[in-house]
Amino acid sequence: xxxxxxxxxxxxxxxxxxxxxxxxxxxxxxxxxxxxxxxxxxxxxxxxxxxxxxxxxxxxxxxxxxxxxxxxxxxxxxxxxxxxxxxxxxxxxxxxxxxxxxxxxxx
Amino acid sequence: xxxxxxxxxxxxxxxxxxxxxxxxxxxxxxxxxxxxxxxxxxxxxxxxxxxxxxxxxxxxxxxxxxxxxxxxxxxxxxxxxxxxxxxxxxxxxxxxxxxxxxxxxxxxxxxxxxxxxxxxxxxxxxxxxxxxxxxxxxxxxxxxxxxxxxxxxxxxxxxxxxxxxxxxxxxxxxxxxxxxxxxxxxxxxxxxxxxxxxxxxxxxxxxxxxxxxxxxxxxxxxxxxxxxxxxxxxxxxxxxxxxxxxxxxxxxxxxxxxxxxxxxxxxxxxxxxxxxxxxxxxxxxxxxxxxxxxxxxxxxxxxxxxxxxxxxxxxxxxxxxxxxxxxxxxxxxxxxxxxxxxxxxxxxxxxxxxxxxxxxxxxxxxxxxxxxxxxxxxxxxxxxxxxxxxxxxxxxxxxxxxxxxxxxxxxxxxxxxxxxxxxxxxxxxxxxxxxxxxxxxxxxxxxxxxxxxxxxxxxxxxxxxxxxxxxxxxxxxxxxxxxxxxxxxxxxxxxx
Numbered sequence: 280x281x282x283x284x285x286x287x288x289x290x291x292x293x294x295x296x297x298x299x300x301x302x303x304x305x306x307x308x309x310x311x312x313x314x315x316x317x318x319x320x321x322x323x324x325x326x327x328x329x330x331x332x333x334x335x336x337x338x339x340x341x342x343x344x345x346x347x348x349x350x351x352x353x354x355x356x357x358x359x360x361x362x363x364x365x366x367x368x369x370x371x372x373x374x375x376x377x378x379x380x381x382x383x384x385x386x
Numbered sequence: 387x388x389x390x391x392x393x394x395x396x397x398x399x400x401x402x403x404x405x406x407x408x409x410x411x412x413x414x415x416x417x418x419x420x421x422x423x424x425x426x427x428x429x430x431x432x433x434x435x436x437x438x439x440x441x442x443x444x445x446x447x448x449x450x451x452x453x454x455x456x457x458x459x460x461x462x463x464x465x466x467x468x469x470x471x472x473x474x475x476x477x478x479x480x481x482x483x484x485x486x487x488x489x490x491x492x493x494x495x496x497x498x499x500x501x502x503x504x505x506x507x508x509x510x511x512x513x514x515x516x517x518x519x520x521x522x523x524x525x526x527x528x529x530x531x532x533x534x535x536x537x538x539x540x541x542x543x544x545x546x547x548x549x550x551x552x553x554x555x556x557x558x559x560x561x562x563x564x565x566x567x568x569x570x571x572x573x574x575x576x577x578x579x580x581x582x583x584x585x586x587x588x589x590x591x592x593x594x595x596x597x598x599x600x601x602x603x604x605x606x607x608x609x610x611x612x613x614x615x616x617x618x619x620x621x622x623x624x625x626x627x628x629x630x631x632x633x634x635x636x637x638x639x640x641x642x643x644x645x646x647x648x649x650x651x652x653x654x655x656x657x658x659x660x661x662x663x664x665x666x667x668x669x670x671x672x673x674x675x676x677x678x679x680x681x682x683x684x685x686x687x688x689x690x691x692x693x694x695x696x697x698x699x700x701x702x703x704x705x706x707x708x709x710x711x712x713x714x715x716x717x718x719x720x721x722x723x724x725x726x727x728x729x730x731x732x733x734x735x736x737x738x739x740x741x742x743x744x745x746x747x748x749x750x751x752x753x754x755x756x757x758x759x760x761x762x763x764x765x766x767x768x769x770x771x772x773x774x775x776x777x778x779x780x781x782x783x784x785x786x787x788x789x790x791x792x793x794x795x796x797x798x799x800x801x802x803x804x805x806x807x808x809x810x811x812x813x814x815x816x817x818x819x820x821x822x823x824x825x826x827x828x829x830x831x832x833x834x835x836x837x838x839x840x841x842x843x844x845x846x847x848x849x850x851x852x853x854x855x856x857x858x859x860x861x862x863x864x865x866x867x868x869x870x871x872x873x874x875x876x877x878x879x880x881x882x
Contacts, residue, residue, distance in 0.1 A: 298395075301523050303412055303602040317416035320600045321464065322525035323541065338424050360412070362604065 281316035282325060283351050285344045286381050287333035288312055290374040291367060296325035296334060298364040307361035308354055309385035310368060315355035316348075331375045346381075354386065397560035403611035406649045412602045413638035417527050417631045418467035423447055423458060423485060435470060439484065446487050455490035460747045461536040464529040466630050468689070475674060476665040478721070481714040482530055489531060492749035497537075497544075505816060508565045510557030514816040515785070516586045517622075518566070520557035522609060523596030527630040530662075532712050532751040534743050538596065556595075559612045566591075566616040584820075592622040592658070599627035599634050603642040610646050614653040621653060626660040628690055629667065635693035640700075647702055655703045659734065662709045663716045664725045667694075676724065683731050684724070691732075698733035706737035711758040711778075712751045722765035726773050736776035741789065743781065744836035752835045755780065756808060759792045777813075782837060782851055785815040792830065802829035802843040812849040824849035 284296075289311045296312065297305045304318035305325075314325075314334075326334050335341070337348060374380065399407060425431050426439045427448065439447075450456050457463075463485045465473070473479035505512045512519040524538055537544055543551040566588050573580050573587045580586075591613050598606065606623075613621050627634045643655070661667055668676045669685045677685040686694075697703055707729050711717055716725075726736045739762050742752045753761070759778050766774040778789040790809040797803030808828050815821035829843030837851060844852045 301525075301601045301605060302415075303604065317418075318414065320417070320525055320527065321419055321421045322523070322596075322600070324524065336421075338422060362412075362602070 281319040281337050281351075282314050282321065282323070283316075283335050283337050283340050283344075283347050284311065284313050285333050285335055285340065285347050287331045287376065288329075289380040289384050290377075291331050291333070291371040293330050293367040293371060294361065294364045295328045295330060297361050299324045299328045303360060303362040304355075305361050306355045306358040308358045311354075311384055312361065313351040313354045313358065316352050318355075331371075350384070357386075395558060395560060397558070397563060397612065399608070399611065400615045402649055403608075403615055406611050406645060407604060407607055409645050410604050410607045410642045411638055412604055413634075413636050415631070415634055415636075419464060419527065420470075421462065421464045423463055438465075438470065438474065443484075443486075447485055450487060450490065454493070455487070457485045457487065457489050459540070460490060461485075461531060461533055462529055462540055464526070466528045468632065469528050469630050472629075472666060472687070475670065476663070478663045478715045478718075479665050482532070482662060482712075483528055485531060486750070488750040490747055493746055495744045495746040495748055497746055508557075508561050509555040511562055511565060513565075513569075513585075513588070515814050516588060517590045517592060518562075518588050519592045519594050520562055521554065521595050522557055522593050522598050522605075523600050524554075524556060525600060526595070526597035527600060527627060527634075530626070532710065532715070532742065532748065534745055534748070535594075535596070536747070559608060562591075563612050563616045566613075566618065570617055587617075589618065590620045590622060590656075591618050592624060594624040597625050597627055597630075598623050599625040603638055607642050607646055610653070610655070611650065614650040619653065620656055622656040622658050624658040624660070628659050628693055629661055632687070632689040632693040635696060640696055643700065643703070647700070651702075653702075657697060657703060657705045658737070659705055659707050660709055661707050661725060661729065662712065663721055664728060665721075666690075668724075668728065684728055686728075686732070694732050694734070704735070705733055706735045708738040708740065708776075710740040710742050710751075711753050711761060712742060713753050714751075717753045717757070717761055719761050719764035719767075722762065723767075723769060726765065726769055726776060730773045736773070738779045739776050741778065741780040742835070744838075754832060755789055755834050755836075755839075756792045756830060756832050759789045759808075763792075779813065780810075780837075782812075783816070784812065784849070784851060785821070786813045787811065787826075787849070787851065788813050790825075797829075797845070800829075800845055802845055803827075805830040807845060808840070810849065810851060812851070821849065826851045828852075 292310060292312055294312065301322060302318055302320050304315045305312050306315060340348065420431055420435065423444065427444050429436060447457060465483050469483060473483055505514050507513055510521045521538060524541065529539060533539060538554045541553040544554055545551055569580065570587050578586060593609060610621055664676065667687055667690045669687055671677055679685055697705055709716065716722060729736055741755050741758050742748055762778050780787050780789060788811045790811045792808050793806040795806055797807055808830060810826040810828065812821050812824045826849040827846040828840040829845055831839050831843060834840055841852065
């Protein structure tokens with residue numbers, strides 16, 4: 280199993296998850312974070328840490344977000360590792376829970 | 387669920403630690419973990435793992451979901467590819483890692499019979515003896531079904547000293563460093579003993595969890611350097627990773643460890659490893675037999691051997707094994723004999739074997755105290771002196787207690803001693819040092835699994851293990867009202 284960063288991270292990128300991750304398995308893109316599925320240790324700590332509830336266990340991932348499984352796996356190979364918390368993206372609060380953000384994902 | 391705190395908040399590393407951390411790199415690990423029974427039920431596991439649970443086993447486990455007997459709610463299910471490979475042909479290892487309805491057949495026991503929470507002055511720290519235990523991770527690579535930290539692993543809500551309910555939190559570097567420094571300052575200012583608790587300097591910290599080896603190298607180095615800078619002389623790290631995922635001990639780990647040793651040459655690292663059964667580290671042939679090496683000893687699993695040799699080459703790292711004796715896993719003198727011999731041959735000291743705790747949901751794993759002593763004693767027959775350093779220990783509220791001997795003959799003229807007696811010896815008093823070495827004799831009760839089972843047959847109690855009622859002690863966790871007394875206050879009251 281792995282945990283998966285879902286759609287609501289896009290354009291928010293709060294990075295609280297990064298600070299609690301024991302294994303440092305988050306990777307950072309221009310406007311979203313992802314989890315490396317091989318490196319995730321299934322501790323769940325990032326789920327409550329995320330202020331916008333963007334992270335799911337793969338078994339609990341909403342059906343309409345299924346594509347984020349492969350987005351996480353794929354982008355974790357390409358984007359750089361992030362191990363320290365930083366400020367969220369500007370406008371993060373306004374983008375929280377806005378539907379259909381996935382079209383705005385920058386790879 | 388409450389959000390975890392970042393491990394390094396409110397902490398500024400020293401310049402020495404900062405220099406070290408700049409040079410540490412993280413490794414990449416693919417443990418191929420399978421978490422949860424749903425994956426097995428949906429067939430959402432690699433083909434060769436599908437038969438790990440039979441469909442009948444899965445059916446009986448699923449039937450318990452959502453009930454009081456839900457085994458996954460008691461303890462999450464998790465296995466690595468490496469451990470699966472070892473376990474698929476080992477009944478003992480399957481019992482260790484596979485969920486079973488037996489776990490929740492009998493829900494008797496106390497939530498916290500050793501009363502660990504009473505020794506917690508700071509979130510994530512248990513301060514006993516001259517040793518502090520810190521919870522630095524809330525998970526492991528795989529999960530032992532008999533784990534007694536299931537409330538931490540499962541993130542169950544426990545009652546806090548202030549009366550609220552929240553999951554047990556993890557230790558934070560800044561808070562732990564501040565506590566150590568303050569405790570040691572008071573001890574130093576008072577001639578070597580804490581004026582209230584009588585405790586000595588905190589010299590040693592045990593990093594536990596969960597398994598600290600799930601942390602990245604940088605997180606481990608952050609803890610090690612912070613603890614060393616706070617004046618800790620020996621850092622213990624409790625891990626089962628040699629059994630679950632030995633490749634975690636890779637070049638990047640030793641690179642970090644060696645750099646740490648260069649920066650902090652006076653700080654010992656003590657690995658407290660956890661093998662329960664030789665199947666966890668020895669190769670077996672097609673008939674399931676261990677394979678003799680031409681020059682003596684038995685053939686190890688290559689990845690495990692590589693790791694243990696690399697650790698063993700570093701004189702400043704010691705390796706001690708400790709394990710509970712668990713029903714269906716290692717209540718087997720032959721397995722324990724082979725394990726003690728092979729570990730010692732490979733630089734691993736046999737430290738403790740433990741009696742299981744009388745915790746809710748643990749009846750299926752408990753081996754009676756006197757039977758555990760017999761098994762260990764039997765296993766040590768035919769071993770040399772250096773191979774038999776391990777003692778059988780049981781954790782009383784007062785401290786770590788050795789089950790030293792069990793006799794078969796009656797003790798003439800002593801009521802309660804008709805069937806022989808058990809010798810218990812206090813190894814370490816949790817609060818203060820002076821009680822070490824004191825003994826207690828109780829009449830035999832072959833079914834006893836906890837101190838309270840001897841309440842009616844105490845023959846001699848120099849150690850004070852049965853002062854008051856230990857029956858009350860065993861059930862104390864359910865009856866106490868922590869809202870009224872803080873853990874610190876309680877430790878002080880105990881000491882007075």
